[in-house]
Amino acid sequence: MYIRSFFICSLLLLSCGLSHAQQELSLYFLQEAMPARMQNPAFMTEKKIQIGLPSPFVSAQHDGFAWKNLIRPMAGTDSFLVDPDYALMNMKDRNRLQAHAAMDLLGFSIRLGGLQLSLNTATRSQVSFTYPKDLLEITWHGNAPFMGENLDLAPGIQAYAYHEIGLGAAFRIKDKLSLGIRPKYLIGLASFSTQRQQLSLQTNPETYALGLDLDYSLRTSMVQLGSLEDLENLQPSFEPQPFTSNRGWAIDLGMDWKVLEKLRVSASVRDLGFLNWNEQTTTYRASGQLSFEGFDAARMLSDSQAIESFKDSMLQQIQLDEESSAGFRTVLPGTASVSLIFSPIKSFRVGGLYQATWYDGKTASALALNASKDLGKVFTAGLTYAIQNRSYTNLGLNLWLKLGPFAGFIASDNVLAPLLPRSSRQVNLRIGSQILF
Amino acid sequence: MRLLYRLRTLWVIPLLWCMTIACSLVDESERIKGPQWTPEIALPLVKTEITFSQVLDEIGEQDWLDEDGEGLLSIVYESESLRFPALDVLDLPKITVPMLDTMQTVGFPLNEIGRMHLKNGTLAFEYQSALSTDYNLRIRFEQAQQAGQSLEVVLPQSGPGTQTGSLDLSGYFLELEESEISLSYRAEDPVTGQYLPLTAFFFTLDSLEYRFIEGFFGQQDLSSGSENFSFDLTSAFSQLDRLRLSNPQLQLRFQNSFGVPIELRADTLDFETSAGTIGLDHEGLTQGTMINYPNLSQVGERVPTVININKENSEIVEILASLPEALKYNFSATTFPEGKGSENGFVLDTSSLEVEIGVEVPLDLQLEPVALRTQMDANFQGLDLFEAATFKLVTENGFPLSLSVQAYFLDENGQTVDSLFATPSLWLQAAPVDGNGKVSAANVLETEVPIPADRLEALEAAERIEIKTLVHTSENGQVPVKFYSHYQLGIQLGVLVEGRN
Numbered sequence A: 001m002y003i004r005s006f007f008i009c010s011l012l013l014l015s016c017g018l019s020h021a022q023q024e025l026s027l028y029f030l031q032e033a034m035p036a037r038m039q040n041p042a043f044m045t046e047k048k049i050q051i052g053l054p055s056p057f058v059s060a061q062h063d064g065f066a067w068k069n070l071i072r073p074m075a076g077t078d079s080f081l082v083d084p085d086y087a088l089m090n091m092k093d094r095n096r097l098q099a100h101a102a103m104d105l106l107g108f109s110i111r112l113g114g115l116q117l118s119l120n121t122a123t124r125s126q127v128s129f130t131y132p133k134d135l136l137e138i139t140w141h142g143n144a145p146f147m148g149e150n151l152d153l154a155p156g157i158q159a160y161a162y163h164e165i166g167l168g169a170a171f172r173i174k175d176k177l178s179l180g181i182r183p184k185y186l187i188g189l190a191s192f193s194t195q196r197q198q199l200s201l202q203t204n205p206e207t208y209a210l211g212l213d214l215d216y217s218l219r220t221s222m223v224q225l226g227s228l229e230d231l232e233n234l235q236p237s238f239e240p241q242p243f244t245s246n247r248g249w250a251i252d253l254g255m256d257w258k259v260l261e262k263l264r265v266s267a268s269v270r271d272l273g274f275l276n277w278n279e280q281t282t283t284y285r286a287s288g289q290l291s292f293e294g295f296d297a298a299r300m301l302s303d304s305q306a307i308e309s310f311k312d313s314m315l316q317q318i319q320l321d322e323e324s325s326a327g328f329r330t331v332l333p334g335t336a337s338v339s340l341i342f343s344p345i346k347s348f349r350v351g352g353l354y355q356a357t358w359y360d361g362k363t364a365s366a367l368a369l370n371a372s373k374d375l376g377k378v379f380t381a382g383l384t385y386a387i388q389n390r391s392y393t394n395l396g397l398n399l400w401l402k403l404g405p406f407a408g409f410i411a412s413d414n415v416l417a418p419l420l421p422r423s424s425r426q427v428n429l430r431i432g433s434q435i436l437f
Numbered sequence B: 001m002r003l004l005y006r007l008r009t010l011w012v013i014p015l016l017w018c019m020t021i022a023c024s025l026v027d028e029s030e031r032i033k034g035p036q037w038t039p040e041i042a043l044p045l046v047k048t049e050i051t052f053s054q055v056l057d058e059i060g061e062q063d064w065l066d067e068d069g070e071g072l073l074s075i076v077y078e079s080e081s082l083r084f085p086a087l088d089v090l091d092l093p094k095i096t097v098p099m100l101d102t103m104q105t106v107g108f109p110l111n112e113i114g115r116m117h118l119k120n121g122t123l124a125f126e127y128q129s130a131l132s133t134d135y136n137l138r139i140r141f142e143q144a145q146q147a148g149q150s151l152e153v154v155l156p157q158s159g160p161g162t163q164t165g166s167l168d169l170s171g172y173f174l175e176l177e178e179s180e181i182s183l184s185y186r187a188e189d190p191v192t193g194q195y196l197p198l199t200a201f202f203f204t205l206d207s208l209e210y211r212f213i214e215g216f217f218g219q220q221d222l223s224s225g226s227e228n229f230s231f232d233l234t235s236a237f238s239q240l241d242r243l244r245l246s247n248p249q250l251q252l253r254f255q256n257s258f259g260v261p262i263e264l265r266a267d268t269l270d271f272e273t274s275a276g277t278i279g280l281d282h283e284g285l286t287q288g289t290m291i292n293y294p295n296l297s298q299v300g301e302r303v304p305t306v307i308n309i310n311k312e313n314s315e316i317v318e319i320l321a322s323l324p325e326a327l328k329y330n331f332s333a334t335t336f337p338e339g340k341g342s343e344n345g346f347v348l349d350t351s352s353l354e355v356e357i358g359v360e361v362p363l364d365l366q367l368e369p370v371a372l373r374t375q376m377d378a379n380f381q382g383l384d385l386f387e388a389a390t391f392k393l394v395t396e397n398g399f400p401l402s403l404s405v406q407a408y409f410l411d412e413n414g415q416t417v418d419s420l421f422a423t424p425s426l427w428l429q430a431a432p433v434d435g436n437g438k439v440s441a442a443n444v445l446e447t448e449v450p451i452p453a454d455r456l457e458a459l460e461a462a463e464r465i466e467i468k469t470l471v472h473t474s475e476n477g478q479v480p481v482k483f484y485s486h487y488q489l490g491i492q493l494g495v496l497v498e499g500r501n
Helices: A002-014 A034-038 A084-089 A133-141 A228-233 A297-302 A306-316 B002-006 B012-030 B052-059 B283-287 B316-321 B453-461
Strands: A049-052 A055-062 A071-073 A080-082 A094-112 A115-132 A150-152 A156-173 A177-203 A210-221 A247-260 A263-277 A281-292 A318-323 A328-331 A334-345 A348-359 A362-375 A379-388 A391-403 A406-412 A426-436 B040-051 B065-067 B073-078 B095-098 B103-107 B113-129 B135-146 B149-157 B161-168 B173-175 B180-188 B199-215 B221-223 B227-230 B243-245 B249-256 B262-273 B276-279 B289-291 B303-309 B326-335 B345-348 B353-362 B364-367 B370-377 B386-397 B401-410 B416-419 B425-428 B443-451 B464-473 B488-499
Touching (some): A034 A055, A034 A115, A115 A133, A115 A177, A177 A263, A177 A328, A228 A318, A297 A306, A391 A426, B040 B052, B095 B103, B113 B135, B113 B180, B135 B161, B149 B161, B262 B283, B283 B303, B386 B453, B425 B443, B443 B453
Antiparallel strands (some): A049 A094, A049 A426, A055 A426, A071 A080, A115 A156, A150 A177, A177 A210, A177 A247, A210 A281, A247 A263, A263 A334, A334 A348, A348 A362, A362 A379, A379 A391, A391 A406, B065 B073, B113 B161, B113 B173, B113 B199, B135 B149, B135 B173, B199 B345, B243 B364, B249 B303, B249 B353, B262 B289, B370 B464, B386 B488, B401 B425, B401 B464
16 A cells, blocks of 8 residues: 555656756665765765775756657658657657766775765766757747747756765664765856746737747856857857866765664765855846837838848847856755665665655656665676656666675666667666775 | 676677667668658738828929828929010110200100119210310209209319210119100309300210119010920829829919019910820910009019919819820910009019919829739749748728739730739728818728748749739729828738748
């Protein structure tokens, strides 16, 4: 009964949409790997010393449509047809294309009895591009089918990168409960994000007059667009610097409770924090209401400069503004995880994981089920089935290979992506290695 | 480890699978066909409001258009000003007066001249003298006056023989109520005042030019000479063969500064049309009509006389319906047509009689449906981007004019092979007018002009098209309408196109 309720609730939560932050579901079940402990600071290892070597992670997701939604077989032929109508049917009102990249540069942990101390450094970046379905609708169908409606045409972007230095501590209490905490010091590298994004188009069904409501706010740090006074000659520039005055803090909290001998329950919240962007910050704003009801032919007949005047008058309806002094803050997307791991036998584990990420007032959820088997002492393999990103065909894999003090690992939430590219909406991969003593 | 060793070749399976998938995608991509992109795009094209006066401004500087105080527009043609020749009576003769005695009175040769203000003139004298001493010559001209005083001068003279001299009469008034002049002379000893004899004395009035002359100058006939006044109603109303102008006028405007009664007649008043000459009958001009002239309190002023030739007193409506191109005219005039009256007339040296002719055609008209045709080379490239188009036209017509349009496709021989619309498309619906022909309310018309794919193809393929525009005034041209400059036309034009790739 409870399990059934759990699934129903999970499915409802999954309908919230795409996870926004870096989610690594398969890695969560590979708890010997140091990056897995970034997901829950309460996870402890039996090894006294661990040194994490560089571990890259890449992820790409698109919740708009999959290949198979756009390229469809033509009935009665061996050809395929680009079918934007079908792709549009499978899209949400707003869709997201996002990419994450992270590099855990170096990690170190030491176990002192019931206390485990750790230090880690990483560089993380995220680009999230959102676009409304209406934008593709109007591109494909034109504006005429939507006369009288308010079309949302506003794309948005959230992009930032930062360094992270974390210092973690985990305590074990009576072999039953572990608690962990990891404060993290953040150094922002660059940010380029829309704060307000409104661009809507209306077409009058009687006169075909066009109305455009525009309200955009773009905040940048370390990235300059150039002067808005000369829109035709914008010259974006970005000069990366390893250390800037963009600073912030975040904290991870976790617990790991051995409920029974063979059952563990874990929970964590991570990336509760913010980044203050203070260096080379600029806020670009564009707002206004444009309306175009047609050219004033009478004026154009009498005024040879009418076209230029028209352009000027249209541009005057848009208020452009750039402000270079104000700093701003980015609240990191926080993630909460709850997991249940059951070990019926010593070398075999099954588990479930629920993750929720909240950002910008929205919550995105993911659910994963995992089964892992230790094949001897050197190799562990696990399979993960996950529901996330409106996709129900995510089969993940996590592998762990230990050769003496060296261990390597690889984890992906969707190994089917290269095998089933037509239906995949996401792909991610984590590889890494570490030294254990 | 042994298990791993046994499974060492299994990695080939996913690799093969990936390769298969990759090949499948490559193969699939070569068999992908692009979609038929047929967006429907609605765009506003024109939104404008324009008054009739703005329309006329766009046509250009039109000096043949006029507007009255209420804004009623008229087409106006103005002739050059024509000046009648000066009256012959004013050629002042040279007058020689032989002095039979020291005082002589003779008649003034001009008929019943009462008064004259001289601009120029001299009083010359010549005589024989036997006197060897110095003497004074006193000369008096009774009728030459300044400030009420007659001209009298004393001239020192000397020596015997023929003597001559002259006096300047500029600025003097000649008072000629009796139509005679009195001259006298006297030679005197400058010391004793004793009379001295002179012989063969002559006065001569010469080079007389008046600034003003008053009196009765007799009946004189003047002629303007034959003139031609060109105007081109044909170009203004070309092709409007079913046009009826409601109130055209011909205006003869005289400016007279002769202070004498003048009777005017039109010897010739003929309109020239492409079909020939049409004479205009106007009773007053044929029989003779008096024109206004200044009285003695209006000396120097030009007094106007306007003779209107309109539908009330002529057949000008019918004549102008034939769209004449010119007016040929010749006027004659007679001064004092009724002879000498109780009052004198006057003439200034600047007096003139001028005539200007104006043709005024108020845009007060009615136009029955008439088709205007124009042909042009067709060059509509790029229409293959569109599957179909529908124009949506919303007009708020404050003009008393309807307009519908059809376009015909022509072959290389100029023969009509097809048309753009199934039936002529009504673009403007004439505004209703009141009993005075003035627009009472704007007429709103919403028209959709669909141009389906086959018409677009035909339009693109056409080499030449003929635009046929059917126009008429309100109520199908059965009532007169007036065009005012403030009439306004509002146009909103949008297009809904269906694109294709």
